[in-house]
Amino acid sequence: xxxxxxxxxxxxxxxxxxxxxxxxxxxxxxxxxxxxxxxxxxxxxxxxxxxxxxxxxxxxxxxxxxxxxxxxxxxxxxxxxxxxxxxxxxxxxxxxxxxxxxxxxxxxxxxxxxxxxxxxxxxxxxxxxxxxxxxxxxxxxxxxxxxxxxxxxxxxxxxxxxxxxxxxxxxxxxxxxxxxxxxxxxxxxxxxxxxxxxxxxxxxxxxxxxxxxxxxxxxxxxxxxxxxxxxxxxxxxxxxxxxxx
Amino acid sequence: xxxxxxxxxxxxxxxxxxxxxxxxxxxxxxxxxxxxxxxxxxxxxxxxxxxxxxxxxxxxxxxxxxxxxxxxxxxxxxxxxxxxxxxxxxxxxxxxxxxxxxxxxxxxxxxxxxxxxxxxxxxxxxxxxxxxxxxxxxxxxxxxxxxxxxxxxxxxxxxxxxxxxxxxxxxxxxxxxxxxxxxxxxxxxxxxxxxxxxxxxxxxxxxxxxxxxxxxxxx
Numbered sequence: 414x415x416x417x418x419x420x421x422x423x424x425x426x427x428x429x430x431x432x433x434x435x436x437x438x439x440x441x442x443x444x445x446x447x448x449x450x451x452x453x454x455x456x457x458x459x460x461x462x463x464x465x466x467x468x469x470x471x472x473x474x475x476x477x478x479x480x481x482x483x484x485x486x487x488x489x490x491x492x493x494x495x496x497x498x499x500x501x502x503x504x505x506x507x508x509x510x511x512x513x514x515x516x517x518x519x520x521x522x523x524x525x526x527x528x529x530x531x532x533x534x535x536x537x538x539x540x541x542x543x544x545x546x547x548x549x550x551x552x553x554x555x556x557x558x559x560x561x562x563x564x565x566x567x568x569x570x571x572x573x574x575x576x577x578x579x580x581x582x583x584x585x586x587x588x589x590x591x592x593x594x595x596x597x598x599x600x601x602x603x604x605x606x607x608x609x610x611x612x613x614x615x616x617x618x619x620x621x622x623x624x625x626x627x628x629x630x631x632x633x634x635x636x637x638x639x640x641x642x643x644x645x646x647x648x649x650x651x652x653x654x655x656x657x658x
Numbered sequence: 659x660x661x662x663x664x665x666x667x668x669x670x671x672x673x674x675x676x677x678x679x680x681x682x683x684x685x686x687x688x689x690x691x692x693x694x695x696x697x698x699x700x701x702x703x704x705x706x707x708x709x710x711x712x713x714x715x716x717x718x719x720x721x722x723x724x725x726x727x728x729x730x731x732x733x734x735x736x737x738x739x740x741x742x743x744x745x746x747x748x749x750x751x752x753x754x755x756x757x758x759x760x761x762x763x764x765x766x767x768x769x770x771x772x773x774x775x776x777x778x779x780x781x782x783x784x785x786x787x788x789x790x791x792x793x794x795x796x797x798x799x800x801x802x803x804x805x806x807x808x809x810x811x812x813x814x815x816x817x818x819x820x821x822x823x824x825x826x827x828x829x830x831x832x833x834x835x836x837x838x839x840x841x842x843x844x845x846x847x848x849x850x851x852x853x854x855x856x857x858x859x860x861x862x863x864x865x866x867x868x869x870x871x872x873x874x875x876x877x
Binding site for chain 2 (some may be wrong): 496511516564576579652
């Protein structure tokens with residue numbers, strides 16, 4: 414089955430939900446289903462964490478993901494590894510090209526210092542929100558908390574390092590309509606915050622809206638691009654698939 | 659070629675209040691008090707020292723690789739780097755470094771990641787995350803696997819290319835090099851002196867390191 418589907422065929426469609434800029438979301442995505450994140454305005458950042466829904470002590474592991482695939486960023490062909498050597502999800506399509514893995518989230522102090530005070534009392538649901546608190550609220554719904562916050566993926570954000578390691582945020586990375594498709598290889602708890610990236614240098618608080626679209630993609634075949642992007646991933650997929658035998 | 663800013667310390671090992679050797683492949687767990695200075699010395703060169711820190715009173719606050727990277731706007735750790743917590747506070751500050759660069763993206767090896775990275779039959783080999791779990795199982799602090807997050811790899815060189823690649827480069831350490839840091843809060847330090855035998859970063863030969871602590875200088 415072709416994995417790169419745009420638009421998604423109606424017979425495969427499962428559900429769609431808007432995630433407004435700044436807001437947070439969590440839910441379960443099952444093995445064989447996919448989630449498309451679409452950057453509606455070109456200014457979205459989606460901080461994401463992934464947990465094995467059946468054993469939430471198993472979770473996305475940034476270093477294992479980067480080391481296995483010899484990469485510091487994510488794009489099509491890469492997968493997100495758990496700390497137990499399993500593939501949680503695969504990037505089966507990506508019209509953006511670079512997703513950050515090393516900068517973490519904004520927090521309340523950072524957002525207040527950068528964008529000023531904007532509380533619920535004065536701004537109702539247009540209040541400023543930050544990535545860490547968004548993730549913590551969603552994690553709390555599943556019995557998780559501060560101990561479970563690990564380095565996250567920041568979808569749609571690009572941060573480049575020079576030779577000395579100094580970081581530069583690329584404001585031109587995404588664009589309106591850019592999307593990334595995540596196919597789930599396990600039953601996964603997905604936790605998202607659409608608050609601004611912590612290194613976004615733009616002075617105004619204007620996190621982009623995101624559309625979440627789920628569909629049935631099926632499980633990957635022997636010729637899958639993510640499975641075959643490196644020998645490490647072939648082993649990772651094998652170890653994931655034996656869980657479901 | 660990036661030139662490293664190498665900074666030496668004037669502290670004399672004879673005046674240290676704690677001085678021990680952590681053997682290759684062993685864990686080490688110890689408190690470091692506010693103002694104390696902590697040195698890790700690479701005795702034989704290019705040994706990875708996988709290190710985690712926790713607030714000694716509230717271990718939910720712990721070292722955060724991504725907050726450290728974000729706070730300094732740069733990937734590598736050296737003199738001047740503040741090791742940041744998940745609550746956005748400085749836990750320790752690196753005050754001397756004769757190696758010049760330390761990694762915080764590469765994480766700690768585990769049985770499971772070794773099976774992915776090297777071969778399925780590597781699972782039985784000793785690993786850092788097994789060492790962490792072993793130490794925590796015998797430490798009466800209520801810490802578990804949930805508390806093992808992304809660590810520092812002292813003496814490891816893991817450059818990121820401008821194209822976003824990750825490489826495990828030749829080591830930049832050598833026998834006798836050290837890194838020293840001042841505690842900005844009371845912390846619990848958990849080390850795995852890495853037993854990895856599948857990676858050329860330590861010449862396939864894990865070696866001991868020396869750890870020293872000095873009391874805060876009198877005001």
